[in-house]
Amino acid sequence: MKKKLTIISLFVVVAFGLLFISTGGKRTDIMLTDYSVSENGDSFTIKVAVASSMGYVRTRKEKQVGDSKYITFYQTYGLNSTIGANNKFQIKLNPSCRKIYFYRGDRGYDLMLQKNDETNEWQLAIDDISSTPRQK
Numbered sequence: 001m002k003k004k005l006t007i008i009s010l011f012v013v014v015a016f017g018l019l020f021i022s023t024g025g026k027r028t029d030i031m032l033t034d035y036s037v038s039e040n041g042d043s044f045t046i047k048v049a050v051a052s053s054m055g056y057v058r059t060r061k062e063k064q065v066g067d068s069k070y071i072t073f074y075q076t077y078g079l080n081s082t083i084g085a086n087n088k089f090q091i092k093l094n095p096s097c098r099k100i101y102f103y104r105g106d107r108g109y110d111l112m113l114q115k116n117d118e119t120n121e122w123q124l125a126i127d128d129i130s131s132t133p134r135q136k
Helices: 002-022
Strands: 032-036 044-050 057-065 068-075 086-092 099-103 109-116 123-124
Touching: 002 057, 032 109, 032 123
Parallel strands: 068 099
Antiparallel strands: 032 044, 044 086, 057 068, 099 109, 109 123
């Protein structure tokens, strides 16, 4: 009986461990809720939220290619766990950066913010007609 209980306990621990490890992947449903640019223009503070009713953002990875910064967000570990959750991120800006994209899975990246060429200020990248972010 003790051997059976040990095997069942081990099975439950392994199952929960695999479930925990299998989460924490890329999020493709991130919405930009607010942003601000530092006074000297070398960094952004962005606030994000998830579009779905389940899950939280844990971290992000950034890469800059040319004048564009590409950001991929990652979910917390565990199902709907708030451990390590974060919705506010500091983004360093290279002076050449003019566009910021968010990862959207198979669709690639959506343009979220862009620098206005005339005013040199950052603005949301919204199409006038559809009010949705433009895709690259």
